[in-house]
Every structure is written in C-alpha cells, then in structure tokens.
Amino acid sequence: MTTEFHFPRAELPESIEKLRQEVRDFIAEERRNGSTPRPKNVGMFVSFDFTRKLAERGWIGMTWPKKYGGHERSTLERYAVTEELLSAGAPVRAHWIPDRQTGPLLLKFGTEAQKLKYLPGIAAGTCIFSIGLSEPNSGSDLASLRTRADKVEGGWKIHGTKLWNSNSHNAHFMITLCRTEPPGEDRHAGISQLIVDLSSPGVTVRPIINLAGEHDFNEVVLDGVFVADDQVLGKVGNGWNQVSAELAYERSGPERWLSAFRLLAELTESLGKKASASACRQLGQMFSHLLSLRQMSISIAVMLQSGSAPHLEAAIVKDLGTCFEQEMVRVARDLVHAEGVDIHGRHRLVGELLDHAQMWSVIYTVRGGAKEIMRGVIARGLGLR
C-alpha cells in the first residue's frame, strides 16, 4: 500500500507582519540597551530574564486558552514569533521545550488539575520542563527503554537513567517515559508518561559537556523516585501513542532549519557586493532551499492548527531541514576560505559563528530523532517498508 504525503499550499496572513515587526523591534531594543547582546554562537541559550520579558509580552503559550495563562492566538502567529526569535539567535532555551512541546502535550492529555497546575507557570516563563525519553542504549529504539515505574500505594516508584536531557539542570519537571508493565509481544504497550518533580528525593541531574564545551544536556538518574498517581500524564500504558503525538510538534518547526541561520546572514552581509559569482550562486542556492523548507514547515503549522497530526510530513521536514543546516555550515566554511573573509579582524563575528556552528552542526541530524530513523519513518509512511 502506498501512502501519499501532502504539503498543502499555505501562506502566513498579512496581518501577521505587524506582530513580526513587534518582535523585531523588541529584539532590536534588547540589543540596543545591552540586555540581550548579539549572539557570537549558534547554540540556543538560557536567559531567564529574556524568557520573562517574552512572557510579559504574551509570546509564550501563545495559542493556549486564557484560563491556563495562554493568549488564544493562532498557530501561525506563534510560528512568526518563533521564526523571528530563531533567526535573530535569541536566548530562548529556558522555555523552549515547555512552550513547544510540554504545553500542547498537557493540553491534549493532561487532567484539568495538571493543566491548571503547570500551564500558567510555563506561560509566565517560570515553570520549566525537560523531556525524559532517551536512555543509555535506548535512543533510536526507544521502545527498548528500561526505566521502570513500579506501582506502590498512592503512586509509582521510578528506577532508571535518562540521557541527553536538554536543559534538565534548569528544569523543575521532566516528563519521563517509563515501562509500567514488563515488555510483552507488543513492545509499544505498557509504557507511560509520568511527571517527575526534579527536586524529589532520588533524582540526580549530572551534566554532560558537549563538543563545544557547553553544559546543555544531562544524564538524569532516578533512584526510587516517587510520583503520585495524579502525576501520570494521560492513560497508564498509552505513553507510546502520546509520545508519537508530541513528535510532530518537535520535528517540523523552524528550529529544524534555522539553527545556524545567523551564520548564513552574517556571512552574506560580510561578503556584500564583493561576493564572487560563485559565492552568489552558492548563497542563492542556500536561500532558495531555506525558502522551500519554510514553505513546507508553514504548511505543517497550518495542518497542526486544523487539528491533524502530519507525522510523515514532519519527518520529511526534519530530515531535509537538518541535512540542509549541516550543508549550510559546510558551504559557509568553504566560502569563508574561498572569498578570503577577514575572520580575524573586521568579520570576526563570522569566524566565531562558524567555529561554533562546526561544533554544533553534528547534532542537528541526531536530536529529535536521527536521520536514518526519520528515513525509516518516511519509508513506512509511504508504504515502502
């Protein structure tokens, strides 16, 4: 059986331009007054001050109901704000995961009490969540996870280790995927999502320093951590389906093709009118790929807004987008040398961005699901395997 994929034509409405300009003005003002300096790297960084300011402007939890601290704006408005923040290299790491992923997950599967407890804090930028999926030896093959939650009176006790948990060292809670039943014939059954308070006894968050020498992700050890029954997210045993629903949000957004955009923008500006014909051709190719990816990603945002879950299309954007990001860094490196960009003097910023992007770009095709796994998802979605 062959399945088709669809990227219906979609445009961001004109009315969004006003909002986009507001975000640009806000970032420009932050730069002018020195509170959010121009980034010298392409990573996503934590600034609680910046997160708080975004929250005050209503740019976190934008689409959520007002009764949960949200602002009832459209997915497309959120999309435009996201594009502006990422392309400017704004320090959005603190609230990124809870805004993008945890909020929608809680809205879809959470109890009323959980929504009231967590969503207003996320929208205010004061309640930070991390994602607890991967484990040592269970990354791509997530269903082989070994973290287990045993039923005890009034709740569950968790034993296990989670790995590569972005921002857990700054987070208050982690939505943790665990086995609540021993594995049976259906490997995807008997898995649940539990909301772990990271300040609970038995939780140890250990830093893992990445290639760029930064502390961005962690190992989280859970040694008999108690989670009350009312902190199970969704249905016990339904964790796999819930995680799959979550991934369409994670895989299709502008963060899958704008990670190193600052490098492309600064390099283009540094070359200016002196760019050779070859440089113009290569940069033109990069920008045209970027615009195609953007069109596909907007199309998914429109589908998500209308309530569908375009997993196949999201996997396509993730695969094409992250390969594009890596290619972009390679092209930038070649152009810096071929065009003789003065990266130790006048265009030092390009050099700094390039150095950092070379360290970071290796992870683009791994985080959020490795490239080979995306291709498996795509092949399955197309009925080819």
Ligand SMILES: Cc1cc2nc3c(=O)[nH]c(=O)nc-3n(C[C@H](O)[C@H](O)[C@H](O)COP(=O)(O)OP(=O)(O)OC[C@H]3O[C@@H](n4cnc5c(N)ncnc54)[C@H](O)[C@@H]3O)c2cc1C
């Ligand atoms: C920057 C970063 C942030 C992350 N943040 C989080 C987070 O917040 N929370 C979280 O839970 N996880 C997080 N991860 C983990 C990420 O989801 C995993 O790294 C990813 O799913 C791959 O798993 P793995 O590292 O165990 O690699 P493996 O699964 O061991 O894969 C290693 C290689 O083998 C290939 N491979 C594996 N299986 C197959 C197969 N069946 N067919 C073909 N090739 C295969 C993979 O494609 C990959 O190239 C993060 C990772 C990174 C790099």
